[in-house]
Amino acid sequence: MSKQAKIAVLGGGSWATAIVKMLSENLDTIGWYMRSIYAIEHIKRNKHNPSYLSSAELHPKQLNLSEDMNYIVKNYDILIFAIPSAFVNTELEKLTASLKNKIIFSAIKGIVPETGLIVGEHFHQKYNIPFNNIGVITGPCHAEEVAMERLSYLTLACQDQEKATDLSKYISGRYIKTKISDDIIGTEYAAMLKNIYAIAAGIAHGLGYGDNFQAVLMSNGIREMKRFIKKVHKMKRNINNSAYLGDLLVTGYSVFSRNRMFGNMIGKGYTVKSAMLEMSMVAEGYYATKSAFEINQKNGAKTPIIDAVYNVLYGKKEAKDEFLKLTNRLD
């Protein structure tokens, strides 16, 4: 490849590392911003990210690693943001380089807590990026399985589908297949809402509900997701495509999902605060629940699962009572 695209990944976590691994199969050089100088040095010396997805072998010769976000932004055209949503706003405050004419792909799952916006809208509203230059990379995809080179299907969404197609050439490979979509709003909301349903699945499990109920919960969840997204952004979409239903299932059925784990603790009787302390982190679905509930207050879609999770996490309602009520709203 003589004229390769100039692509950089921003973020140092598992998902960022997985995306770097995918790109490194196709690109000679990749920009990579991460905060931790220690992690950068470790990668250069040991060819592994020290803290996240350590099993993935990295090739430092291909990597232009930097702890300076502005250096990376200046020198690359396509910027893939994979910073956990809770830190996006703070991280972006460092930004002085212009984002003009940059193509921004968000691989961030969730909502920016400070603005209550999905990441694409956050970039659009706060940084004046036109929607034609904003894209989304979405699963179903556990980063851990990318490290193991297990076949995974990603969806790349952009209003300007040519940009998604261009990027897909550098993402696709032996163990990654890609699908193109023009539904950036829908795929991003799906990626955010699925975390709420994963919390719900965890709560149900913690309360002693079984696999029969879990199947009913997921079946109601995807119908609820469809109603929710339709109110936010009406367009023709097949909610059973991998980017929506597949993404819901890979999270809702994963015992490793942090959102499901968080819900499970709540179901077992932990308070919201003590579950957070115990996990020493905040599950992304926690913020998503508040945002989704508030957005839907205006839109009025029927969302019994989101309502129940909201009442438990923010309304000081007992999970047991709230889920008993929920069982009568499902079918």
Added chain:
Amino acid sequence: MSKQAKIAVLGGGSWATAIVKMLSENLDTIGWYMRSIYAIEHIKRNKHNPSYLSSAELHPKQLNLSEDMNYIVKNYDILIFAIPSAFVNTELEKLTASLKNKIIFSAIKGIVPETGLIVGEHFHQKYNIPFNNIGVITGPCHAEEVAMERLSYLTLACQDQEKATDLSKYISGRYIKTKISDDIIGTEYAAMLKNIYAIAAGIAHGLGYGDNFQAVLMSNGIREMKRFIKKVHKMKRNINNSAYLGDLLVTGYSVFSRNRMFGNMIGKGYTVKSAMLEMSMVAEGYYATKSAFEINQKNGAKTPIIDAVYNVLYGKKEAKDEFLKLTNRLD
């Protein structure tokens, strides 16, 4: 309840036992046919089915147990068949009592191997039962969770929805919720097709595909199921309702599913024959695969997953090659 419906269950397995348990919460007396005199005596003496769902406590005083199918058929109005599909035809050969004016509900998941028909159609064609008197009881429901009294949602389908509603009063209870549908064809085909997708999930797992692929497989599976059923019987249905998607998920994600187990052995390199011998039984999805494939030869729905499973089970194709081809037909 002074005038209770006269309801009998036919079959002695786990699912029959679970349905008897549900009914015994609401009915003073239930007819129950099973082949094994030994099992009948055991239930009378020990209040448990000796071989299936033994953890469920039964109440012999409520049960009119008989090893004579004709006695049961003569004396009850609503007959719930829960005989494994592989034995339905042989069992029904014993039948001399008339089925005229009887209401037949099928709780049988699968296809009658000898006729290649779903059970409702088998009764309709071979016994002249009008479709108005034929119903279907479907999950998502592991019998084991009924024994544990874990909340489960069943769908009762009948063209004459009043009959489904009547029966639902005797099925619903503390841990069973019911939904009424008029789609007997669609719900039965869903219950049959899900076993093929469970075999596919097992094969994929056996071959080393991971959770990311499983989510993509299920997402493609439900879309394929929708296309298949639409060709067989076109009507307005929401394929994401619990009777379709929920049923697919509870089986496709269950590590206890015999169909998934069977597929897993094939994926790990067993021949079809040796997998069957090892399991000392034939997984229902094995017959379903042949029927579904043949039905679809005429209908022409796009069914890459059924095709791949068929080629492995009946076409002597290597699972590894066939699934590699399949991965290119999914998205």
